[in-house]
Amino acid sequence: MAYRSRVSLLVVIDTILIAAAIIAGSLLVSMSFSFFNVLFLVTGVMLISCHFLFSYRYNLYKKAWEYASTGELMIILKTVSLSVLATAAAQFLLVQTVQFRLLVVVWLLQLFAIGGTRFTWRMFRDHYLAPVQPHQKRTLIVGAGSAGTMIARQLVKNRQSDMMPVAFVDDNERLHHLDILGVPVIGGTEDITAAVKDFNIDNIVIAIPSLKKHELNPIFKECGKTSAKTQILPLIEDLVSGKVSINQFREVKVEDLLGREQVELDIEGISKQLSGRVVLVTGAGGSIGSEICRQITRFKPQKLVLLGHGENSIYSIEMELKAKFRHHNIQYVTEIADIQDEEKMQQIMNFHKPCVVYHAAAHKHVPLMERNPEEAVKNNMIGTRNVALAASNHGVTTFVMISSDKAVNPTSVMGSSKRLAEMIVQAMDQRSRTSFITVRFGNVLGSRGSVIPLFKHQIQNGGPVTVTHPDMVRYFMTIPEASRLVLQAGSLARGGETFVLDMGEPVKIVDLAKNLIKLSGYSEEEVGITYTGMRPGEKLFEELLNDHEVHDEQIYPKIYIGKTADVLISEIETLMANYDTYSKQELREELLYLANLKPQPGKQEVPAEKREEMVPMEV
Known part of the structure; x- marks a missing residue:
């Protein structure tokens, strides 16, 4: 009803405007009132009739004039111009004459009157009728x-x-x-x-x-x-x-300021590896593990096994995946287990027989591992060996271990344990039909225990934000980006490689703290930054590859592959077998010593056909 009333009002207004334009145009052309004749009537009837005909053709009366712009102006121009041309043709056919001067004047007056009323309404509405926020x-x-x-x-x-x-x-x-x-x-x-x-x-x-x-x-x-x-x-x-x-x-957001574009996935390659397959993720309830699960689910595996030690986190990611991807027809299975339990790892691998394993379970806190080196050995090394052996024994095609930039030239217990875990995986690759690879990346923004949640908590509590050293720098990436790198590396795996991301320039931790303070709506003076000194095991800067590992070329856009080297697996096995005989200090020293031994020259690539003759490593 409101639409009909609006159209009727516009029709009446346009009729009056056109009639006024014809009368005004005739007065301007003849300068007298002697124009009321047959030609005048023909001109008036044709102009009004053609105007409404073309208005209907171009939906002129359906336009919301409070939002009028150049598009609506063009419709008015077309409608008025075509109606004037049609009137000129009618004049010539009916009375064999065309009043060019009159039609030009009427054309100008119509444009001014019809266009002017529409845009005047918009201006009036915008400036006088619309409510204004009191404090813009x-x-x-x-x-x-x-x-x-x-x-x-x-x-x-x-x-x-x-x-x-x-x-x-x-x-x-x-x-x-x-x-x-x-x-x-x-x-x-x-x-x-x-x-x-x-x-x-x-x-x-x-x-x-x-x-x-x-x-x-x-x-x-x-x-x-x-x-x-x-x-x-x-x-x-x-x-x-x-x-x-x-x-x-x-x-x-902080991730907007990383200074580097994110890695794009080779969707086809990853889909070929994961779609319709059984996939297992260890540490599936953690920051990285849970995001890997989210990314995997998009490729529609047949079954996704969520393995973790904490029941609450595993329950949470299971419920989230079932709700978010309920139409993907994926079987989600949860396994509450500790990777230090070798027998349980064998049972799980034997029961589910996954095609791909993503090993994200690990202890990663540098200060905590400095105080508890035996736990780093048990979880990061023995746990990795248990999962890797189970994967090899039960026909897993690809095993992807998630490592850290702290494993390069390590100065901490955590970094050393991750470096030795990498060696375990490389040794497994040489002895197994399974392709074992490692993926390294830097600090992950927003992951549990990372610096961002700590800084946010300190800012919310009024500060100060604590930074260990003003010159400390780190590589950073987002959780989704880290997870995409893991999936991409898995699809590129041949066996034994260490994949790293081109992470751009490292970021100063103090600059990160300043940006986060600003993003939280505070000034540095309000919150404050204090320097607490470097903690045991920390380095001022991190590296992604040793000098002897570096390949200059990228294997995939923004992804590099490190050279592999022989490892002294017998020394690592001895440490794992006897770690409980060491004191904490002795264990720290032994971990750092083994992790920083200079490796031998790069190993020879093992042809794919030779893998059939290999047997799993026994420990």
Whole structure:
């Protein structure tokens, strides 16, 4: 009913406007009132009739004029122009004459009257009828391209928004000193600090969808020099899919500041390895293990075995996967077990007979393992051996062990135990038909026990944020990225390799702390940063490969493969058999000694056909 009333009102208004345009045009052309004749009537009837005909053709009366723009203006131009041309043809056919001057004048008057009424309504509605937020935040938009312009248009149009655009900054110098939608472009990104001060900016919105991650960091650093809140445009895929609108900005996240684009997956290769297969994940309830399970589920394995020691975490990931991927027809099986139980590992592998095993279970806390080296041996080394032996004995095709950059030139018990676990896996690869590989990556943002949750907790409690050393640097990656690397490495495995990610430039821990303080809405002065000194076993910097392991070429975009080397497995087996005879200090020293022995030259590749003759390593 409201639609019919609206259309009827517009029809009446347009009829009056067209009639007025004809009368005014005739007066302007003839300068007298002697134009009321047959030709005048033909012109009037044709113009009005053709106008409504073409209005119907181009849906002119279905347009929401409160959102009118150039598209609606083009429809008015087409409708008026075609109706005038049709009237000219009717004049020629009926009275053998065409009043060109009159029709041109009427055409101009119609455009002005019909277009003017529509856009006047939009302006009136935008500026007088729409409610206004009482305290709009003065907003600086970084990026005056198409995305920034869309944001400015949305914020200007939506007076209910709590943000009001007052300035742009853009590194395109051709835009400087111009106005876009009445908002000035005042300079480049180096002028952000000055702009916030000069324009009393409350909010900064970064609106450059094409921005690479390494380009975001310097912009965020400029924003971090100010007291303004910094937000970023939502992901383009979320905008296109309709999950969010153009004016729903998100907070800048720590992972946005890694300075490196994330690894893309070889979907076909991974799908070939996992789809329809039985897959087992150890440590499935942990940060990395649970994300590996989420990623695996997308490839629709026949069965996913979730193995872990903590029943609550395993229950949580099982419930999450069943709810999120309930239409994938996957069998989820949970196994509550300790990888230190060799017999149980054999039973589980024998019962499920997985095709691929992802070994994510491990102790990873550096200070805790320094105080408890025997637990590092039991879990990280003996546990890895138990799972690897069970996998080899029961026909697993690919075994992927998750290691750490702390295993390179280790200075800690945790790093040493992971390095020796890598050697165990490499030795297994030489003696088994199963392909055993290792994946190394740096610190994982947001994983349990990592620095980010600690910093967040300290910030929430009012600080200070504790950093061990001002020069300490680490490589960082996100949990999903780490998990994707594991899956990708598994699909590339031939056996014995150590895969590492090109993680870009290492990040200073103190810079990470400063960014997190800023992202949490505080200043460094409010929270504070204190230096506590390096802990036992810590290094100022981490490495991903030893010098003798480095291959220059990438085996896959952003993924490198390290050279393998012979290992002295008998010494490692002796340590595992007698670890409980050592004191804590002796055990630390023995772990560091073995882990830092210089390996022999690279081993010879074992041809695939030779693997059939191999037998599992016995311990």
